Amino acid sequence: MTSKEEEKSWKEISIAAVCWKPNTEFLTGDWKTYKPVRDPAKCTRCLLCAIFCPDGAIHLKADKNDIEFDYDHCKGCGICANECPVKAIEMELK
Amino acid sequence: MFMKSVAEQKVLALNGNEAVAYAVKQCDVDVVAAYPITPQTIIVERFSEYVANGEVETAFVCTESEHSALTACLAASLTGARAFTASASAGLALMHEMLFVTSGCRAPVVMAIANRALSAPLNIHGDQSDTMAQRDSGWIQIYAENAQEVYDSVIQAFRIAEHPDVLLPAMVCLDGFQLSHSMENVSVLPDEVVKKFVGVRQFPKVLTHEGKLAPLRLDPENPMTIGPVAFPNYYFEFKRQQEEAMRKAVEVIRQVHNEYARISGRSYGDGLLDAYYLEDAEIATVCLGSTAGTVKAVVDELRAEGVKAGLLRIRAFRPLPVEGIQKTLGNVKAVGVMDRSMSFGGHGGAVFHEVRHALYDLDKRPMVVNYIYGLGGRDTNLTQIRAIYKDLQEIAQKRRVEAPIKYVGLRE
Amino acid sequence: MQTEEWKFTAKDIVEKPDLFMSGHRACAGCAPATVMRLILKAVRGPTIVTVATGCMEVVSTTYPYTSWNAPWLHTAFENAAANASGIETAIKILRKKGRIKDQHVDVIAIAGDGGTYDIGIQALSGAVERGHDFLFVLYDNEAYMNTGIQRSGGTPLGAATTTSPAGEVIPGKLEPKKPIADIMVAHEIPYVATASPYYWRDLIIKVRKGLEVEGPAFLHVLAPCPRGWRSDPSKSIELSRLAVETCVFPLWECINGEYQLSAPSKVIAMAPQKKKPVKEYLAVQGRFRHLFTPKYEKLVDEIQRITDLRWQKLLKKCGLT
Numbered sequence: 027m028t029s030k031e032e033e034k035s036w037k038e039i040s041i042a043a044v045c046w047k048p049n050t051e052f053l054t055g056d057w058k059t060y061k062p063v064r065d066p067a068k069c070t071r072c073l074l075c076a077i078f079c080p081d082g083a084i085h086l087k088a089d090k091n092d093i094e095f096d097y098d099h100c101k102g103c104g105i106c107a108n109e110c111p112v113k114a115i116e117m118e119l120k
Numbered sequence: 121m122f123m124k125s126v127a128e129q130k131v132l133a134l135n136g137n138e139a140v141a142y143a144v145k146q147c148d149v150d151v152v153a154a155y156p157i158t159p160q161t162i163i164v165e166r167f168s169e170y171v172a173n174g175e176v177e178t179a180f181v182c183t184e185s186e187h188s189a190l191t192a193c194l195a196a197s198l199t200g201a202r203a204f205t206a207s208a209s210a211g212l213a214l215m216h217e218m219l220f221v222t223s224g225c226r227a228p229v230v231m232a233i234a235n236r237a238l239s240a241p242l243n244i245h246g247d248q249s250d251t252m253a254q255r256d257s258g259w260i261q262i263y264a265e266n267a268q269e270v271y272d273s274v275i276q277a278f279r280i281a282e283h284p285d286v287l288l289p290a291m292v293c294l295d296g297f298q299l300s301h302s303m304e305n306v307s308v309l310p311d312e313v314v315k316k317f318v319g320v321r322q323f324p325k326v327l328t329h330e331g332k333l334a335p336l337r338l339d340p341e342n343p344m345t346i347g348p349v350a351f352p353n354y355y356f357e358f359k360r361q362q363e364e365a366m367r368k369a370v371e372v373i374r375q376v377h378n379e380y381a382r383i384s385g386r387s388y389g390d391g392l393l394d395a396y397y398l399e400d401a402e403i404a405t406v407c408l409g410s411t412a413g414t415v416k417a418v419v420d421e422l423r424a425e426g427v428k429a430g431l432l433r434i435r436a437f438r439p440l441p442v443e444g445i446q447k448t449l450g451n452v453k454a455v456g457v458m459d460r461s462m463s464f465g466g467h468g469g470a471v472f473h474e475v476r477h478a479l480y481d482l483d484k485r486p487m488v489v490n491y492i493y494g495l496g497g498r499d500t501n502l503t504q505i506r507a508i509y510k511d512l513q514e515i516a517q518k519r520r521v522e523a524p525i526k527y528v529g530l531r532e
Numbered sequence: 533m534q535t536e537e538w539k540f541t542a543k544d545i546v547e548k549p550d551l552f553m554s555g556h557r558a559c560a561g562c563a564p565a566t567v568m569r570l571i572l573k574a575v576r577g578p579t580i581v582t583v584a585t586g587c588m589e590v591v592s593t594t595y596p597y598t599s600w601n602a603p604w605l606h607t608a609f610e611n612a613a614a615n616a617s618g619i620e621t622a623i624k625i626l627r628k629k630g631r632i633k634d635q636h637v638d639v640i641a642i643a644g645d646g647g648t649y650d651i652g653i654q655a656l657s658g659a660v661e662r663g664h665d666f667l668f669v670l671y672d673n674e675a676y677m678n679t680g681i682q683r684s685g686g687t688p689l690g691a692a693t694t695t696s697p698a699g700e701v702i703p704g705k706l707e708p709k710k711p712i713a714d715i716m717v718a719h720e721i722p723y724v725a726t727a728s729p730y731y732w733r734d735l736i737i738k739v740r741k742g743l744e745v746e747g748p749a750f751l752h753v754l755a756p757c758p759r760g761w762r763s764d765p766s767k768s769i770e771l772s773r774l775a776v777e778t779c780v781f782p783l784w785e786c787i788n789g790e791y792q793l794s795a796p797s798k799v800i801a802m803a804p805q806k807k808k809p810v811k812e813y814l815a816v817q818g819r820f821r822h823l824f825t826p827k828y829e830k831l832v833d834e835i836q837r838i839t840d841l842r843w844q845k846l847l848k849k850c851g852l853t
Contacts, residue, residue, distance in 0.1 A: 031596065036357035036364075040326035041287065042226040042336055043358050045345040045598035048329045049555030052597050057560060073542040077732050078769050080558060080565035082550040090547065099554040103561035103758075104766030117766075150625045153618060179625040181617060184658030188614035191655070194607060195582065195618025200626055203618075221607050320631075329598050338603040338619060340578030340637060347606035348593035 050099075054081065058102025060117040062095060068114035069093075075106035075115065126385040129307040136299040137162035139267045139306050140206065140232040140292070143274035145170050146314035150201035153181040153192035157211040158244045159296040160234040164206060186211035190218040190229070197227040198346055200337045202278065202321050205229065208296060209236035209250045216254065222289045223258025223362055225347060226324075226336070228281030229289040231259075232274060235409065235460075236296040237496045245497020246296030248408065249461035252470040258362050260290035260369055261438040263408040267304040269388060269435075270294045272380060275309075278318045279376045285368040287324060295410040295460075297497060313383060366439040373436050392441035394433035395448045397423060401430030403512035404449060406457040406475050408434050411493070411500055415458075418505045429509050434471070445478040452486045453516035455479075456508050458528075460494045468492075468525045487521050493528035504528050538740065545573050545736065549601075556599040557591040561765025563772060564588050564644070564671045564755040566729045571640065571669055572602065574739035579638040580605070580619050584612035584647030587678040587757075588671060610651040613659035616641035616666040638743045639666040645686030646676045649710050660719045660748035667742035667749045670712065673757035681760040685710040688780070689838060690831045691819045693760070698822035703831050708838055716750040717786045723749035725785040730773035731796050734783060741785075754781045762818020774813040777806070779843040784850065791849040801852050807843075810836045 040046065062075075076084040076093055083100040084093055107115040134142060140163045144152065154164045164182075171180045183189040186207050193203035207215060212233055222229055233251050237243040251261060260280060264270040273292045281290040294300050309317075323335035326344070334342035350358065370392065377391025388394050394412070397419055398404060407415050412433040422429040432448050432455075434441070449455055457476070459469025466473065472490035479485045491508050493500045508528065515521055551572035558565040568588055572581075582605040583589040589606050592599035605615055620639045626632040641659075643652050648670040656668060675693045676682040683693040689708045692698040696705040716724045723745040727735040735753065742749035756771040758764060763771060775781035776796050783794035793801055800806045811832060814820040823832050847853045 032353050034357075036360040039357060041324060041358070041361050042224075042326060042346065043348055043350050043354070043595050044326040044336065045329050045348050045593060045596050046327040046331075047596045047598070048601070049553045049592065049597045049599040052555035054555055054557070073546045076546045077542060077570070078566055078729070080560075080562045080569070080768075081556070082552070082554045082569055086543070086546050090543070093546075096554065101560035103768075104764075105561055105566075105769050108766040109769050150629065150631075151618065151621050153621070177625070177629055179621045181621055181662065183614065183617070184654060184661070188611060188617070188655050188658055191607060191611040191614035192618035192621065195605060195615040196622035197618075198605060199580070199619045199622035200632060201622035203622075217608060218611075225607070329601075338580050338605055339632075340580065340603055341633075343601055343603045345593050345598035345600050345604045348595040348598065349590050350595040354595050
C-alpha cells in the first residue's frame with residue numbers, strides 16, 4: 027500500500043469499502059526464508075505441487091507442458107517439496 | 121416522477137401493524153426475512169397471508185432468529201433485492217451487531233419496529249428504549265404518531281433509503297400496542313400509485329478489483345468483494361461517508377415527504393418535524409410517537425384557555441433535524457422534552473440530550489427539562505400531560521429550573 | 533455436466549485460473565488456503581461466495597486488496613449460513629421477477645470451525661432446516677485460529693490451545709471433538725461429506741456434488757494449521773493425509789441419509805492393517821507434545837479408544853462391519 031492511496035479523501039473513494047485491487051498485486055515472496063528449487067530432470071510433471079500450493083505460486087508454463095515457480099508470491103512453506111512423490115524439489119536458503 | 125393530483129384512496133380499518141404489512145405489500149418488496157416478537161407479530165403474520173394467497177411476489181423467509189433475519193435481508197439487499205423486516209425490543213437488541221453492519225454496507229433495508237421495552241424484567245408493552253438504544257447504528261429513524269402515518273412512512277422509507285444520496289437503512293417506529301394494535305381508519309393509495317412512487321431499485325457504482333465501475337451488488341457478471349477488513353489506515357473514511365449520507369438524508373426526507381404529500385394529500389409538518397402551535401409558543405413539549413397525539417389534545421385545551429402552549433413532534437429522529445429544532449424551539453421559554461426511554465447514568469433521556477444539545481449553540485436558548493414517561497407501556501393521560509405544561513409554566517415564570525429530570529406516572 | 537460425467541486430470545485443474553488469487557496474507561503452509569483454492573477450482577458456473585469472519589476472510593480481503601475473483605460477501609462471524617440464505621432467496625425471487633439474468637447461481641458459504649461448530653451453528657441449523665439451495669463448507673483447523681488459537685467445539689481431545697492450554701494439572705482440551713458432520717446428517721439434508729486436501733480429487737468431486745444437489749449440502753474439510761497445530765509448515769498437507777490414515781478424520785459421504793465410505797478410508801476398512809496408530813499423527817504436532825510426557829501419556833490411549841469407537845460406528849453406518 028502506497029501512501030498515495032491512503033491520502034485519498036473520503037469524498038474520492040467508492041462507498042461501502044468494496045475492494046478495488048486484486049491480491050496478485052501484493053507480493054508475498056519476500057516472506058520466505060527458504061525457496062523451492064526443482065530439478066527438472068527428476069520432475070515427472072505430476073502437478074501435485076501446483077495443486078497443493080496454498081498460494082497458487084506454481085503455474086503451468088505458457089506451453090502447458092512444464093511448470094514454473096512464482097517466487098514473487100511463494101512464501102517458502104515447503105509443502106511442494108514435502109509432497110513431491112519423487113523428491114524433485116529441494117528447499118534452499120533464499 | 122411528478123404526480124399532480126391527489127390519488128383516489130380507499131379507507132380501511134387497520135391497526136399499526138396491519139398498516140405496515142399493507143404498505144409493504146404495495147412496495148414491490150422482493151425479500152422479507154423476519155422473526156416474530158410481540159408486539160410486531162401481526163406484521164409478519166399478515167404478510168405471510170399475502171404470500172400464501174399469492175397477493176405479493178415476495179420471498180418470505182422465517183429465519184431462526186432476528187440476527188439471521190437482518191443478516192438475510194442485508195445479504196438479499198446486497199444481491200439486489202428490495203428487503204424488509206420487522207422486530208421489537210429484544211429482537212432488535214439481538215440484531216444490534218448487524219444494524220451497524222447493514223449501515224456500513226450501505227444496504228437500504230427497511231425495517232418496522234413496534235417499540236417495546238427491553239428486559240429485565242420482561243415487559244412486552246410499549247416504550248422507546250429499544251430504538252433509542254440503536255440511535256448510533258447509522259439507521260434512519262422515523263417515529264409515527266398514528267396508523268395512517270405508519271402506512272405513509274413505510275412507503276416513504278423505501279424511497280428515502282434507496283435514494284442515491286442516502287443509501288442507508290431505515291426504521292419506521294410505531295409504539296407497541298398503543299399504535300401497533302390500535303385500529304384506526306387508514307386511507308390507502310391504489311397499488312399502481314404506490315408501485316410507481318417507490319419505483320425500481322437503483323444501485324450506486326463502485327470501483328471493483330477488476331478495475332471497473334460496477335453497480336454495488338453481488339453479481340457473477342461483475343465480481344466484487346463486499347465486507348472486507350479495513351485497517352486503521354482505511355476505516356475512518358467509510359464512517360465519514362455514512363455520516364455524509366445522514367446529513368443528505370435531511371433534505372431527502374423532506375423531498376420524499378413533499379412528493380408523497382402531493383399524491384396522498386397528507387403531510388406531517390415538513391417531514392422531519394411536526395410543529396404544533398409553536399409559532400408563538402412560550403411553553404412546549406417535545407414528544408415522539410403516539411403520545412404526541414394525546415399531547416396535541418392537551419395543547420388544544422390549553423390554547424382554548426389562552427395558554428401559549430405548543431408541541432414539537434420529532435418525526436425523523438435520525439438524522440436529527442438540528443436546524444429545525446433550533447428554529448421551532450428557539451423562542452420558546454421553557455421546553456419539556458418527553459422521553460419514553462432511559463439512559464441509565466446519563467443526564468436524562470436520549471431525546472432530552474439531543475434536543476438540549478441542538479439548542480445549546482443558540483445565543484438565546486430556552487430552559488430545557490426532561491420528563492421521563494410511559495416506560496414498560498405505562499399509560500400517560502391528559503391529566504398528567506396537563507401537569508407537565510403546568511410545570512413548564514412555573515419554570516417559564518420563575519425563570520429557573522429546579523429539577524431538570526422528572527418522572528411522569530412513576531410511583532415515587 | 534453432472535459430476536459423474538466430469539473427467540478431469542491434474543492438468544485440467546491446474547490450468548483453471550485461480551479464482552482464489554495469490555497474494556493473500558495466510559501463513560506459509562496454510563492448508564485452509566489450499567482448500568479455498570481447490571473449492572474454487574471446483575465451481576461449475578456463476579457462483580456467489582460468502583465467508584464468515586475468520587482466517588480465510590481476513591487474510592484474503594484486506595481493503596483495498598482481495599483474493600476473490602467471484603462475487604463475495606462477508607458480514608459477521610456467526611452468520612455465513614444466514615448470508616447464504618439471503619443471497620439464495622434473492623436470486624430465486626429476482627429471477628422469477630425478471631430482474632436478473634435467468635440462470636442458476638451456485639451459492640457457497642464458507643466458515644471455519646468457529647463460524648460453524650459454535651457461534652455459527654444456529655444460523656447453519658436454521659438455514660438447512662429451511663432447505664435453502666447452497667453448499668456450506670467448513671474448513672476445520674480445529675481452533676479459533678484467527679484470534680490466536682483459542683479452543684473451539686472442533687478442537688480434538690487433548691489438544692493444547694490458548695484457552696485450553698496444557699498445564700500442570702490439565703492436559704489441554706478435556707472434551708472430544710463435536711461430531712458436526714453427524715449433526716448435519718441428523719438434519720436430514722441431501723448431502724453431507726468429509727474431505728481432506730491431500731485427497732484433492734475427492735475434495736473437488738465432493739464440492740461439485742454439493743453444488744449439484746438441490747437443497748442444502750455440507751462439506752467438512754480438515755485443514756491443518758501449522759501455526760496453531762505447532763507443526764512444520766511443510767507438513768500441512770501430509771497431516772491431512774495422516775488424519776485419514778489413522779482414522780482420526782475418516783472420509784465419507786452421506787447421500788440422502790445413506791452413509792458411504794470414500795475410497796481413501798474404504799481402503800483401510802478393507803485392509804485394517806493399513807490403519808496407522810494415532811500416535812503417528814499426534815507426534816508431529818506440537819499441540820499434542822504434552823501427551824508424550826509420563827504425566828499425560830495415558831491420554832493417547834484415550835484418544836486411540838475414541839478414534840476406534842467412532843471408526844467402528846462409522847463402519848457400521850456404512851454397512852461395513
